[in-house]
Amino acid sequence: MGMTMTQKILAAHAGLESVTAGQLINAKLDIVLGNDITTPVAVNEFKKAGFNKVFDKDRVAIVLDHFVPNKDIKAAEQSKQCREFACSHCVSHFYDVGKMGIEHALLPEQGVVTAGDCIIGADSHTCTYGALGAFSTGVGSTDMAAGMATGMAWFKVPSAIKFNIKNKLPSNCSGKDVILTIIGMIGVDGALYKSMEFCGDGVASLSMDDRLCICNMAIEAGAKNGIFPVDEVTKAYMNGRCERKPVVYEADADAEYEKVIDIDLSKIVPTVACPHLPENTHPASELSDIKIDQVVIGSCTNGRMEDMEIAYRILSGKKVADGVRCIIIPGTMQILRECVEKGYYTAFIDAGAVVSTPTCGPCLGGYMGILAAGERCIATTNRNFVGRMGHTESEVYLASPATAAASALTGYITHPKEV
Numbered sequence: 001m002g003m004t005m006t007q008k009i010l011a012a013h014a015g016l017e018s019v020t021a022g023q024l025i026n027a028k029l030d031i032v033l034g035n036d037i038t039t040p041v042a043v044n045e046f047k048k049a050g051f052n053k054v055f056d057k058d059r060v061a062i063v064l065d066h067f068v069p070n071k072d073i074k075a076a077e078q079s080k081q082c083r084e085f086a087c088s089h090c091v092s093h094f095y096d097v098g099k100m101g102i103e104h105a106l107l108p109e110q111g112v113v114t115a116g117d118c119i120i121g122a123d124s125h126t127c128t129y130g131a132l133g134a135f136s137t138g139v140g141s142t143d144m145a146a147g148m149a150t151g152m153a154w155f156k157v158p159s160a161i162k163f164n165i166k167n168k169l170p171s172n173c174s175g176k177d178v179i180l181t182i183i184g185m186i187g188v189d190g191a192l193y194k195s196m197e198f199c200g201d202g203v204a205s206l207s208m209d210d211r212l213c214i215c216n217m218a219i220e221a222g223a224k225n226g227i228f229p230v231d232e233v234t235k236a237y238m239n240g241r242c243e244r245k246p247v248v249y250e251a252d253a254d255a256e257y258e259k260v261i262d263i264d265l266s267k268i269v270p271t272v273a274c275p276h277l278p279e280n281t282h283p284a285s286e287l288s289d290i291k292i293d294q295v296v297i298g299s300c301t302n303g304r305m306e307d308m309e310i311a312y313r314i315l316s317g318k319k320v321a322d323g324v325r326c327i328i329i330p331g332t333m334q335i336l337r338e339c340v341e342k343g344y345y346t347a348f349i350d351a352g353a354v355v356s357t358p359t360c361g362p363c364l365g366g367y368m369g370i371l372a373a374g375e376r377c378i379a380t381t382n383r384n385f386v387g388r389m390g391h392t393e394s395e396v397y398l399a400s401p402a403t404a405a406a407s408a409l410t411g412y413i414t415h416p417k418e419v
Contacts, residue, residue: 002252004160005227006195009135009249013118021159021256029059030134030244031113032147033121035103036064040081041141042122046148054089055151061093061112062086063103066360068096071367101332101358104128104216104300108208109332114238115230116247120144120153125300125382127218130227131211133234133248137225158224160195161186162257165202167266172416174310175210176302176380176400179217180271182263184281192222194258197251199229202265208237209306216301217382220278270415272378273398276386284403287413294377295320295408296389297401298329298356299363302380305335307401312344314405314416320352321411327369329356353408365389371396378407 003011003018011019013027034042039062054060062082067075079096086094093112095101104125107113113129119136120126122144129136139153147153163182183190196218198211206214211228218226228234230248238246270284297303297311308330320326328348330336336358339345348355362369363381371377371390376397379389384396399407402416 002254038122105331303331
């Protein structure tokens, strides 16, 4: 029986000719990732287990992004522990203030991850890198500790759902609208411990930023990972960027899928996930009576250059509505620099928005935009659970950069075509 793309990658890294869904394997890792919240826990477990060196200093990545620049003493202590560990083990891929970014925007940009990789990260949105044709998944800090020491990890091989994508997106939609639509269809447990494999003629019309966004939120459907085929768009993105040679895997024609779901991109509309689950989706056009207090454009889901360009196109020469706080967070320092050079930064400020250094910040209720009781935020982030961005009586609405920017101008959830 044939294998899916994910199963082929896992088989290769386990040194096996083939694997089947449900099989337990021990696989070699190409990259082990942690951030300023999860790495300190992993470091403590690393030391407790008696490990004294990492398996490969070039295959461990530590990114300080959640509470950095540090918001308080605890955050400073956590970052200090990461710095000391990275220094003592000569970790090559250590990103601190001045060169850091939001981890899942930064690692693809810097070429740390590539096609065919097997990657674990102590952050649930590590599934982002499937956009490059890699198997990547989130794990706990204990697994990160073991991975840093041994370069290996145990997996149960996931079964798969095939998403057959056709046609092209309307001009006011993006990858965020696609994945919100899918989660609305199948639910937050619709792909529980499964591989979400995206294929079909419509894939070619999706940009790399679209794909990164879609894979990023695979976890919001409960998936083990999300993955796209490696096509010309992928190869162009990786060319001259990746530090290791990409390895391309393709699903077999007779690969077994639990189900096949057709997605017609031409039918996608600007979509919003209402509180308090990503599956609670509605067309933006049906929510125009919902008043908002805050807008956040950024995060590991939508802080990339295309997202900044969309925000600029909508906000440039206009003004954020009175009473609305608009916070824009470029995903990496490189993206921030490009925003400055292209004049986006000035346009955002002129519109009445504030631009932050790269950070996860408000997405997880960290800082840079905490909500008070009764406040509503429309955000390009990935989760809208109770209390996710602040007070348990606040509300978070998930949307694309276009919908978020349009809403900033009106003070209400707004369809992008209406501004």
